[in-house]
Amino acid sequence: MQSKVHVQTTINGEPREFLCEPRQSLLECLRDTLGLTGTKEGCNDGNCGACTVTMDGRVVTSCLVLGVEAAGAEVTTVEGIARGSALHPLQRAFLENAALQCGICTPGFLVAANALLEAEPDPDEQRIRLWLANNLCRCTGYDKIIRAVQQAAREMRGANA
Amino acid sequence: MKWFDYAAPGSLSEALGLLERNPGALLLAGGTDLLVQMRARRKQADLLIDVKKAPELNELSLDAGGLTLGASVPCYRVYGNRDVARAFPALAEVAGLIGGTQIQGRASIGGNLCNAAPSADAVPLLIALSARCRIAGPGGEREMAVEDFCVAPGRNALGAGEILVSLRIPAGGAGFGAHYLRFIPRNEMDIAVVGSGVSVRLEGGVVSAARVALAAVAPTPLFAREAGDSLVGKAPDAAAIEEAARLASAAARPISDMRGPAEYRRHLCGVLTRRALTAAVAAAQGGK
Numbered sequence: 001m002q003s004k005v006h007v008q009t010t011i012n013g014e015p016r017e018f019l020c021e022p023r024q025s026l027l028e029c030l031r032d033t034l035g036l037t038g039t040k041e042g043c044n045d046g047n048c049g050a051c052t053v054t055m056d057g058r059v060v061t062s063c064l065v066l067g068v069e070a071a072g073a074e075v076t077t078v079e080g081i082a083r084g085s086a087l088h089p090l091q092r093a094f095l096e097n098a099a100l101q102c103g104i105c106t107p108g109f110l111v112a113a114n115a116l117l118e119a120e121p122d123p124d125e126q127r128i129r130l131w132l133a134n135n136l137c138r139c140t141g142y143d144k145i146i147r148a149v150q151q152a153a154r155e156m157r158g159a160n161a
Numbered sequence: 162m163k164w165f166d167y168a169a170p171g172s173l174s175e176a177l178g179l180l181e182r183n184p185g186a187l188l189l190a191g192g193t194d195l196l197v198q199m200r201a202r203r204k205q206a207d208l209l210i211d212v213k214k215a216p217e218l219n220e221l222s223l224d225a226g227g228l229t230l231g232a233s234v235p236c237y238r239v240y241g242n243r244d245v246a247r248a249f250p251a252l253a254e255v256a257g258l259i260g261g262t263q264i265q266g267r268a269s270i271g272g273n274l275c276n277a278a279p280s281a282d283a284v285p286l287l288i289a290l291s292a293r294c295r296i297a298g299p300g301g302e303r304e305m306a307v308e309d310f311c312v313a314p315g316r317n318a319l320g321a322g323e324i325l326v327s328l329r330i331p332a333g334g335a336g337f338g339a340h341y342l343r344f345i346p347r348n349e350m351d352i353a354v355v356g357s358g359v360s361v362r363l364e365g366g367v368v369s370a371a372r373v374a375l376a377a378v379a380p381t382p383l384f385a386r387e388a389g390d391s392l393v394g395k396a397p398d399a400a401a402i403e404e405a406a407r408l409a410s411a412a413a414r415p416i417s418d419m420r421g422p423a424e425y426r427r428h429l430c431g432v433l434t435r436r437a438l439t440a441a442v443a444a445a446q447g448g449k
Contacts, residue, residue, distance in 0.1 A: 002164055022167035022209065025196070045197045047350070049263055058237060058266035064196050065267070066189075068167045069211065112262065133349040134261025 012080030020067035029067035049135035052108035078107035101139035191267035232271025284382035285358030288374035298323035338444030378413035406435035
């Protein structure tokens, strides 16, 4: 019998539940079922990183996670990055450094960069580039994105000092 | 993707039971290969059995004899574990080479092996490290040398109802060094044009054992036994390493494709094997 699965999970700190087909990706569930359209679909095969979210603290491409696998997990999407109505330092730094043009890759970069800075407050440029190698930008090039991450890292270190 | 059902058994025995009752099932670990292949309709299943909840496949433990690496342990846990990274630095390094950060959050070394791609980065190193596969099935358990596990592009030696449970990698210890090198046109996130995984053991300044295995130069990851054997009994000097690299190159059976022509790949086998052996010898000497 083909029946949908009831999934209970935590998204951006809030308990959420949804019904999904086992074949649906977490990306589809987030966007189409839960209306969390901040997470973007790019390549849908794990290469571009536009759909990056964190699951239990690890960055993953949500196109390569099944929605049913989110059961019992803690998921953070780009919607969970801002601090209330205030932009996260990374979001502000992306704007100030013009680190985006079309913006499709941006949520993935923000989620991935945030995970890096939470684990390593002072990464060097090479570390940032390597960490973000699974995130592709086809408009801006990467220098502005790297500069934005470096600026946010400086600000976050200052705020925590 | 076509409809499939999903089950996440909490133990190996439960997973084996499900697999026996559902011959059309496939096993899901990190999914970074499988879900892509299913979406492209290269693979189909009535049921996906998620093996990540089975403790036997999630084990990552060191003991005096070596490392037990559960088949579904994601790459980040390998390089994120200080003790494992210290005992098996080459393995930790290769876990950080597969895909990017996001892929390493999900993909497992065991899955890289089961996917049986000729270019799989982890497999030449597993061969060099003399890893053995623990396989469970309806008839009980069996073991297999990792170099016998991949049988054709995308095909492994698992029979009906069988599951790769874990890999057992013997401790290296003093005088042992291993290294994996690949050539890709980018710095990361790419498929190896050629890869070379090697290990050496030194006793009294002489090589007592050495193994060389290659990626992307044959239908399966290739164990170049003669290349490693040629070093045994010799001092690990430039001439001995050059001869081993020449034998690795001679063992390769590359094809020409979009990633590189056969002659180029054969040349790369020699270059990468020479460099990997030089690094492994340095590691073995440093580990004294």
